[in-house]
Amino acid sequence: MATLKVPAQIPSPEDDSEQLRKAFQGWGTDEGLIVKILSHRNSAQRELIRAAYASAHGEDLLTSLDKELSSDFERIVMLWTLGPAERDALLAHEATKKKVTSPNNFILMEIACTRSPLELFKTKQAYQARYKRSIEEDVAYHTSGDFRRLLVPLVSTFRYVGDDVNTTLAKTEAKILHEKIADKAYGDEELIRILTTRSKTQLNATLNHYNNEYGNSITKGAPMKTYLKCFSFRVITDDPDNEYLKLLRSTIKCFIFPEKYFEKVLRLAINKMGTDEWALTRVVTTRAEVDLQRIADEYQRRNSVPLDIAVSNDTSGDYKDMLLALLGREE
Amino acid sequence: MATLKVPAQIPSPEDDSEQLRKAFQGWGTDEGLIVKILSHRNSAQRELIRAAYASAHGEDLLTSLDKELSSDFERIVMLWTLGPAERDALLAHEATKKKVTSPNNFILMEIACTRSPLELFKTKQAYQARYKRSIEEDVAYHTSGDFRRLLVPLVSTFRYVGDDVNTTLAKTEAKILHEKIADKAYGDEELIRILTTRSKTQLNATLNHYNNEYGNSITKGAPMKTYLKCFSFRVITDDPDNEYLKLLRSTIKCFIFPEKYFEKVLRLAINKMGTDEWALTRVVTTRAEVDLQRIADEYQRRNSVPLDIAVSNDTSGDYKDMLLALLGREE
Structure with a gap:
C-alpha cells in the first residue's frame, strides 16, 4: 500500500509545469508550492510534468530544482521527482x-x-x-x-516471478542451508546460489520448510518472534558485529518481510543522534508509491508511535513538509 | 552478414500459412514446399505466419510441423521457425x-x-x-x-553496450589477467570478474593492451597467428585437454572473434565421423539471420572449401535442402 495521495482532479502537466516555474521566480523560491504539486503526483504524472517543463523552458526540471533548492529538501525533491x-x-x-x-x-x-x-x-x-x-x-x-x-x-540475476513452487527442491535446499549454517559456512557457494538465483516464492517455501524441519532445534532456549528469525538466528547471533552476516540477514529479511527491513532502517535513521536524513529520504522516496503504508504500520507496531509523528518530531522546515506529504498526512 | 534470402515480393502471412497447411495434407508431406516457404522468411515474417496459422487452424504451426516431420529435418525446421x-x-x-x-x-x-x-x-x-x-x-x-x-x-550479467573505453582500466585489467594467467589461476575471481562483467568493447581494449604489453614474452618461441592467441596461448597450451580451459578460451574467442568460434564448431561437426547434426543445425539456424556469411567466409579461408559444398557433401535429403537454403545457396 502506497502512502502517495493523488487528488481526483489534477491540473494538466503544462499547468503544473507553469506553476513550478512560477515557484522558482520572483523574490525567493516558493517551496510550499513545489511540495504541494510534486508530492501529490505519481511517477507517470511527474514524468509528463518534466517533459512539459523541458519543452516550455528548454531546461530539465531537475536542473532548475538543483539551482533553486538546497540541502535535505533539495535531495528529497530531486530523488522524488526522478522516476x-x-x-x-x-x-x-x-x-x-x-x-x-x-x-x-x-x-x-x-x-x-x-x-x-x-x-x-x-x-x-x-x-x-x-x-x-x-x-x-x-x-x-x-x-x-x-x-x-x-x-x-x-x-x-533476473529472477523468475511466479507462484510455482517445487516442494522437493524446497526441502533439499532447506537441508543445504541448514548444513551450511551449522558449519558456519556463511559465504558458501551453495548457500549463495540458493539465495541469489531462486524466485522469491521458491525461497519463501524453502525458508518455511527450514523452519518446520530445523526450527525447534535452532530456537531451543532462544526467544523467537517470527519464523524469519528461526532461519537467521544462527546466522546473526553467531557474531552480531560481523558486517557480512548483517548483510546476509538483511538480504533474507528483504525477500520475506521487506516492511520489517525498511522499518528498521527508518527506526535507526530516526533514533540516531542527529537523524540520518539520507536513509530517511531514501526509504520515503523509494517506497511512497509502493508499500510505505505497510512500513508505517510496522513502524507503529514496533515503536508505539506513528511514523509521521516520529518524523515530524525529528525533522523541520520544507524537508519535514515534503516528508509528511509523501507519508500521506493530510494537510 | 546474414545468409538468409528473402524475396522482394512475398505472399501474405495468410497465404504462406495456407500453403504450409496444404504441404501437410494429402499423400505424404510436401517437404520441398515447407523448405521453399520457411527458409526464405525472416523471424518477424515467420512470427506472422505462425499467428495466421494458429488463428486459421486453431493449432500452433510448430505442433503441426512436429506431427508431420521427423529426425534432423524436423529439428532444423522447428528451430528455424522459432523466433x-x-x-x-x-x-x-x-x-x-x-x-x-x-x-x-x-x-x-x-x-x-x-x-x-x-x-x-x-x-x-x-x-x-x-x-x-x-x-x-x-x-x-x-x-x-x-x-x-x-x-x-x-x-x-546485463553487459553495457557502447563504444566507451576506459584506457587506464584496460591497462590495469590486462595486468591482472597477465598475473593470473602467469600463476595459472584460471578460475581466479578477478579474472572471471573481468571476463563476465566488462562490455565487449572494453574487453577488446583490455585484450589489445594485453597483447601489446605481454604479447612478446608469451609468444616467444611459439607459432602465433592472431593476437587472440597471444592472450589465450598460455591458457590453452597449459593443458589442451582441460575442459574448463577449453571453455575459457572459447569464451574469449566468442567475444573477440565469434566467426572463428563458429567456424570451428562447424568444422568439427562436419569433419566428425558421422556428422554432428545437432551442432550443424544449431549454428545454421541461430546465425543465418545474423552473421552466417562471415562464418562461411572464415570457413572457406580455413578449410579451402566453401561451406555450402562441405555441407552438401556431408548431408542429404530434405535436411540438406533446408541447410543449403539457409546458407543462401541459390536453387
Missing part, C-alpha cells in the same frame, strides 16, 4: 562510487532484493544510459570477498 | 536439463557471449515464460566448481 528506475540507478551509482562500505552494501542489496525483477532490469538500463557502464561491473569492481560473492549475483 | 529468443531459450534449457556436460557448457557460453545483452535478456524472458524458472537458477543448479563460477555470471 523509480532513474532514482534507483542514481542511488546504486552513489553506492558504488567509492570502495563499497557498510551502508552502501545495504543500499545495493536493498535495490536488488526489494524491487521486482523487471524493475531491477529497468534500473540497469537507466544506469547504463546515465553512467555508460553496467551496474554489475561497478558492483563487482568495488567489492571483494564474501560481499562480492553475495552482492554481484544479487544485482545480476 | 531467436524462443530458440535460444529452448537450446539453453536442453543444455541445463541434465548435469551439464562439455558440449552443453559450450552452448550456454555461446548463447551468453555471442548474443547482444538485449537479445540475451529476451531469451531470459522467453525461458521463464516457457519453463517457469530462470536460466540463472538452472545453470547455477546444474554446474559446479570453475564451470559454475564462469557460466553463472556469463548468463546473468
Whole structure:
C-alpha cells in the first residue's frame, strides 16, 4: 500500500509545469508550492510534468530544482521527482562510487532484493544510459570477498516471478542451508546460489520448510518472534558485529518481510543522534508509491508511535513538509 | 552478414500459412514446399505466419510441423521457425536439463557471449515464460566448481553496450589477467570478474593492451597467428585437454572473434565421423539471420572449401535442402 495521495482532479502537466516555474521566480523560491504539486503526483504524472517543463523552458526540471533548492529538501525533491528506475540507478551509482562500505552494501542489496525483477532490469538500463557502464561491473569492481560473492549475483540475476513452487527442491535446499549454517559456512557457494538465483516464492517455501524441519532445534532456549528469525538466528547471533552476516540477514529479511527491513532502517535513521536524513529520504522516496503504508504500520507496531509523528518530531522546515506529504498526512 | 534470402515480393502471412497447411495434407508431406516457404522468411515474417496459422487452424504451426516431420529435418525446421529468443531459450534449457556436460557448457557460453545483452535478456524472458524458472537458477543448479563460477555470471550479467573505453582500466585489467594467467589461476575471481562483467568493447581494449604489453614474452618461441592467441596461448597450451580451459578460451574467442568460434564448431561437426547434426543445425539456424556469411567466409579461408559444398557433401535429403537454403545457396 502506497502512502502517495493523488487528488481526483489534477491540473494538466503544462499547468503544473507553469506553476513550478512560477515557484522558482520572483523574490525567493516558493517551496510550499513545489511540495504541494510534486508530492501529490505519481511517477507517470511527474514524468509528463518534466517533459512539459523541458519543452516550455528548454531546461530539465531537475536542473532548475538543483539551482533553486538546497540541502535535505533539495535531495528529497530531486530523488522524488526522478522516476523509480532513474532514482534507483542514481542511488546504486552513489553506492558504488567509492570502495563499497557498510551502508552502501545495504543500499545495493536493498535495490536488488526489494524491487521486482523487471524493475531491477529497468534500473540497469537507466544506469547504463546515465553512467555508460553496467551496474554489475561497478558492483563487482568495488567489492571483494564474501560481499562480492553475495552482492554481484544479487544485482545480476533476473529472477523468475511466479507462484510455482517445487516442494522437493524446497526441502533439499532447506537441508543445504541448514548444513551450511551449522558449519558456519556463511559465504558458501551453495548457500549463495540458493539465495541469489531462486524466485522469491521458491525461497519463501524453502525458508518455511527450514523452519518446520530445523526450527525447534535452532530456537531451543532462544526467544523467537517470527519464523524469519528461526532461519537467521544462527546466522546473526553467531557474531552480531560481523558486517557480512548483517548483510546476509538483511538480504533474507528483504525477500520475506521487506516492511520489517525498511522499518528498521527508518527506526535507526530516526533514533540516531542527529537523524540520518539520507536513509530517511531514501526509504520515503523509494517506497511512497509502493508499500510505505505497510512500513508505517510496522513502524507503529514496533515503536508505539506513528511514523509521521516520529518524523515530524525529528525533522523541520520544507524537508519535514515534503516528508509528511509523501507519508500521506493530510494537510 | 546474414545468409538468409528473402524475396522482394512475398505472399501474405495468410497465404504462406495456407500453403504450409496444404504441404501437410494429402499423400505424404510436401517437404520441398515447407523448405521453399520457411527458409526464405525472416523471424518477424515467420512470427506472422505462425499467428495466421494458429488463428486459421486453431493449432500452433510448430505442433503441426512436429506431427508431420521427423529426425534432423524436423529439428532444423522447428528451430528455424522459432523466433531467436524462443530458440535460444529452448537450446539453453536442453543444455541445463541434465548435469551439464562439455558440449552443453559450450552452448550456454555461446548463447551468453555471442548474443547482444538485449537479445540475451529476451531469451531470459522467453525461458521463464516457457519453463517457469530462470536460466540463472538452472545453470547455477546444474554446474559446479570453475564451470559454475564462469557460466553463472556469463548468463546473468546485463553487459553495457557502447563504444566507451576506459584506457587506464584496460591497462590495469590486462595486468591482472597477465598475473593470473602467469600463476595459472584460471578460475581466479578477478579474472572471471573481468571476463563476465566488462562490455565487449572494453574487453577488446583490455585484450589489445594485453597483447601489446605481454604479447612478446608469451609468444616467444611459439607459432602465433592472431593476437587472440597471444592472450589465450598460455591458457590453452597449459593443458589442451582441460575442459574448463577449453571453455575459457572459447569464451574469449566468442567475444573477440565469434566467426572463428563458429567456424570451428562447424568444422568439427562436419569433419566428425558421422556428422554432428545437432551442432550443424544449431549454428545454421541461430546465425543465418545474423552473421552466417562471415562464418562461411572464415570457413572457406580455413578449410579451402566453401561451406555450402562441405555441407552438401556431408548431408542429404530434405535436411540438406533446408541447410543449403539457409546458407543462401541459390536453387
